[in-house]
Amino acid sequence: MLEDRLLLKKFKNGSTDALRCIYEKYETYLLTLATALLGDSHVAEDVLHDVFCKFIQSRDRIKLIGNLKGYLGTCIANRARDKIRSRNRGPVGLDATETILSNVDGPDQSVIWSDESREVTQALAQLPHEQRETIILHLRAEMKFRQIADMQDVSINTIKSRYRYGLDKLRSLLNREVNKK
Amino acid sequence: MKSAENLKKSIKRLHVAAKPELHDRVLGGLLKRMEESVNQPSAITEPNIWRMIMKSNYTKIAAAIILVATILGVYIFHIPPDGAKIAWAQMNRELQNVKWMHTISVIETSTEKKTSQSWACYDPHIFAAKGSHRGTQLIDYENGQEYHYNAHDPYTNEITILPITEIHPNSPERLDTNPVKDILEHFIDDEAAITREVKTIANKEVEVIGAEVERHQVTLYRDLEQNRLIRMDTTFSIEKRPLDSLLSKARSKESVSEDTQQPIIETFTCTYNFDYTNNGPKDIYELGVPETAEIVNYCPEGQLSDIMAIVSEYVFRNYGDHIAIVLESNITDDDKLEPSTVTIMRQKGIDQRLDQYNADNKDSFESIYLTLKDDWPNLSIDQVIQSERAEARKYKQITDNNRNAIYKVSGKSQDKVNVRPGMNVRPWHGGMCMATIAWCDQYDFTLNRHTFKVIEYEMLPSDAQHENLIGFRVSKTQPSPLRTEIYEYWLDPSKDYILMECVKYRNHANYYWDSKKRTITLDTNQTADGQWYPSHIVYTWEYTDKNGAHRERTDKRIIVDTTYAFPESIFDVDDLRKTFK
Numbered sequence: 001m002l003e004d005r006l007l008l009k010k011f012k013n014g015s016t017d018a019l020r021c022i023y024e025k026y027e028t029y030l031l032t033l034a035t036a037l038l039g040d041s042h043v044a045e046d047v048l049h050d051v052f053c054k055f056i057q058s059r060d061r062i063k064l065i066g067n068l069k070g071y072l073g074t075c076i077a078n079r080a081r082d083k084i085r086s087r088n089r090g091p092v093g094l095d096a097t098e099t100i101l102s103n104v105d106g107p108d109q110s111v112i113w114s115d116e117s118r119e120v121t122q123a124l125a126q127l128p129h130e131q132r133e134t135i136i137l138h139l140r141a142e143m144k145f146r147q148i149a150d151m152q153d154v155s156i157n158t159i160k161s162r163y164r165y166g167l168d169k170l171r172s173l174l175n176r177e178v179n180k181k
Numbered sequence: 182m183k184s185a186e187n188l189k190k191s192i193k194r195l196h197v198a199a200k201p202e203l204h205d206r207v208l209g210g211l212l213k214r215m216e217e218s219v220n221q222p223s224a225i226t227e228p229n230i231w232r233m234i235m236k237s238n239y240t241k242i243a244a245a246i247i248l249v250a251t252i253l254g255v256y257i258f259h260i261p262p263d264g265a266k267i268a269w270a271q272m273n274r275e276l277q278n279v280k281w282m283h284t285i286s287v288i289e290t291s292t293e294k295k296t297s298q299s300w301a302c303y304d305p306h307i308f309a310a311k312g313s314h315r316g317t318q319l320i321d322y323e324n325g326q327e328y329h330y331n332a333h334d335p336y337t338n339e340i341t342i343l344p345i346t347e348i349h350p351n352s353p354e355r356l357d358t359n360p361v362k363d364i365l366e367h368f369i370d371d372e373a374a375i376t377r378e379v380k381t382i383a384n385k386e387v388e389v390i391g392a393e394v395e396r397h398q399v400t401l402y403r404d405l406e407q408n409r410l411i412r413m414d415t416t417f418s419i420e421k422r423p424l425d426s427l428l429s430k431a432r433s434k435e436s437v438s439e440d441t442q443q444p445i446i447e448t449f450t451c452t453y454n455f456d457y458t459n460n461g462p463k464d465i466y467e468l469g470v471p472e473t474a475e476i477v478n479y480c481p482e483g484q485l486s487d488i489m490a491i492v493s494e495y496v497f498r499n500y501g502d503h504i505a506i507v508l509e510s511n512i513t514d515d516d517k518l519e520p521s522t523v524t525i526m527r528q529k530g531i532d533q534r535l536d537q538y539n540a541d542n543k544d545s546f547e548s549i550y551l552t553l554k555d556d557w558p559n560l561s562i563d564q565v566i567q568s569e570r571a572e573a574r575k576y577k578q579i580t581d582n583n584r585n586a587i588y589k590v591s592g593k594s595q596d597k598v599n600v601r602p603g604m605n606v607r608p609w610h611g612g613m614c615m616a617t618i619a620w621c622d623q624y625d626f627t628l629n630r631h632t633f634k635v636i637e638y639e640m641l642p643s644d645a646q647h648e649n650l651i652g653f654r655v656s657k658t659q660p661s662p663l664r665t666e667i668y669e670y671w672l673d674p675s676k677d678y679i680l681m682e683c684v685k686y687r688n689h690a691n692y693y694w695d696s697k698k699r700t701i702t703l704d705t706n707q708t709a710d711g712q713w714y715p716s717h718i719v720y721t722w723e724y725t726d727k728n729g730a731h732r733e734r735t736d737k738r739i740i741v742d743t744t745y746a747f748p749e750s751i752f753d754v755d756d757l758r759k760t761f762k
Contacts, residue, residue: 005491005674014219016212023208032197045203052211056218063498066677066711112198120191139192146709171188 004068012059023052026069030076032117036136037080039125047083051075073141074151077133084129123173131166134159281461289450300461309462311469319465320345325490326480328465340465342478344489344623379405387411411455418448479627481638485653489623492678499616500712502529504745506565507618508540508558512719512734520550520557521735522575523565526614527745532752535613536569537576547572558738562745579754615741619679619714621670626655633657633666647671650681664689676705676713696724708743715739 007025010018030051034044051072055062064071124132130152137143137151145163149156199207281302288295297312306322316331327343376391388403402412462468481489505526510518520540527534539548540557552568553560616622626636641652655668664687671682685698704717718737723730750756 006487009487009490014215016215016219019211019215020208023211027204027208028196028198031199032195035197036192036195041197044197045199045207049207049210052207053214056211056215059218063494070711112200114194114196116191117195117197120188120195121197124192135192136195139189140195144707144709144711147711150710167185167188171185174188 005064008062008064008068012062019052019056022068022072026072029069030072033073033076033136033141034080036121036124036140037077037129037133038083039121039132043083044080047076047079051079054079070141070143073137073143077137077141077151081129081133119174123170126173127166127169131162131169134162135166135170138163279457281458283456283458283461285454287452290447302461307461309465309468317465317468317470319462319468325486330465330468330470330474332470338471338474340470340474340476342476342480343627344480385411409455409457413453413455415451415453416448418446477634479636481623481626481653484640485638488651488653488672488678492620492672493623495677496616496620496622499528499614500619500708500714500741500743501710502745503527503615503708503741503743504562504747505615505714505739505741506560506562508560508565508738510558510736510738512736518558518736520554523549523553523568524613525565525569527747527751528614529747529752531580533578533580533614534752535576535578536574537613538569538573539575540573547574549573558736560738562740562742577757579752579757615714615739618718618737618739619677621672621680621683626657626668633659633664635660641669641671647682649673649675651678662689673705673713679705679713679715681715693724693726696722698722706741708741710743712741712743714741 004022007018007021011022027048031044031048034047035041038044038047054075055072062071124136127135133152134148137148138145143151145156145159149159152159281300284299284301286295286297286299288297295313297310299308299310299313301308307320308322309319311317316329318330319328320326321328322345325345327345329341329343330339331337376389378389380387380389382402386405388405390401390403392399397417398415400414401410403409404411466472480486503526507522507524507526508520509522509524510520513519520542523538523540525534525536525538527536540550540553541548542550542554547570549568549570552570553564556564626638635656635658637654637656639654639656641647641654643650643652650671650673652669652671655670657666657668658664666688667684667686669682669684669686670680672678673681679702680700681702683698683700685696687696688694690696699721701719701721702715702717703719704715705713706716707713716739718739720735720737722733725731
């Protein structure tokens, strides 16, 4: 924690070394989060890049309330949501879901997956985004339901419902896969 | 088959790593972007005067003047276009980029005339002044240090180096800056009458812009050839409380009602002359301070300096908009809690309100004890709010910065409201607020600095009782007679650096000795937006006096809510005034 605050202070003063340290420290965590939220490692790379560009651009105005990890995680979640909205606004083919899944499996990957992560991310990609986001932010980003509710601008009960329904659906999806095998 | 628990574990273990090519590509691009951003400051990194003014508690005259010019420039937008609008806009931009601004100020009242000089630079951010009532000072905001030399004090020949924080600026509200801010408020809120003419002054063609609102007048002089603001004259009047009322208050130690005093109108006439240079004072010696002066440094250094910079940010933020409840009890010798005080602290933007009520079980005072005793100390915010009763008050204060007024109600027998209109008021970062309960502030280290000349800082190694905490000691010594004060602080870096333990030891005071004040945070909690706060504190004071050894213990239960919806008039100073008229 101390290190993060000092890094942030140096980063705000223009230190490229501090930026490198922050990036290297949270790259994997943020990439995991983005990939899980988007179900697409290529778009996740873009989101990671966009978030850090914005981070650099607005460094003078950054006023951290919680910790740096949480801050960057929230930025990733917000940017991912924007991406999904803009994707939904664009032309959507009948095989939109398949497209997402193929990006998890594709051969030209610039990311390294664990087998379990690939399987779970594929299943997560089949959930409605609101449920997926709630599950990932709560379990992987360790955010409280209240924080997620504030972020999504809905009640805490809605978030709890999304979490519960999402987990149930995810479990049935994964168990269906196991039964197929 | 995946159970729900296994599924949760799988999600918690999700792991996607970037291959080296991706890592290098993204990071390389970001580092390049960062370098460009640092070397070619964008609009974002240019000095933002509004931000400087609003963010900085130690607003300085030069920045304020630039703001006046900017605002007047906006007014000129309403004048039919004739080139002036563009010229002023250009000037404002250039003024924000000047390296150093040198100001000679002359302030006159009916009784005195003061002249002072100041230099301001924004990159790096430095302010220097001499000739004011504060003596000679140089403030290096980048390094968070103020160098101060008081030429008027015949007993010392010292340069004092103090830490600068946003909470306690070490330079109290200055008479010569407040009026400017005050005028701005009027310009923003009311319609100013604007006049404009071109004159020749000292062989220079000068555009003269005048603005007048109520009792405030401002005249700005722009050198047309150089397109620079070269002078500003202001005249303003403020209401002051009569000196005899203040003296009688001081003698009787009682508050003076607004109704019993007639305000005095004091008029100030100020002239500021500006010039712009590439260089300014590099250090305090260039302001005429003798090199023989002894240096007394109160600033923490190294790791502690970094830690205090971080803590200062938390303190300054003070949880943002919030309500905080503090339930205070005395702890008896047999460890029972005796309710004592309920404090409610509210903050929204720059408005703050403090309500303190008696909660003790004594017949002699109005108290809210009966309504709260059954659930004490495990009360909800709503329970406490519902129990608020005007009769049980100990203290009430509202700071309404927009109208620059403080209202105070103190004491049961007086029932009086102190009104201080026309004063610039900051939120109470240094007073009774959650920030002062949750964190330590380096301003505390410099308290009593006129008595305790020697100050030492030392980081403390973590021990079994303070695992994962950051500890440091502040030792202050008075050489003769030998007296010491030792403070030990333990902060939790994983919980926003809140204070987990603080011990203040003093070996001798006037009426007691071997005083040890110990505050321990027994429990913590988080607000909905993730900010940490101490939710249970125990304070113990052990000391010895002529009657023997004593021990006093206090228990504090705290709730902070950052999502609370405040009723419409809760920060309305007039409402409070009417209630206690």
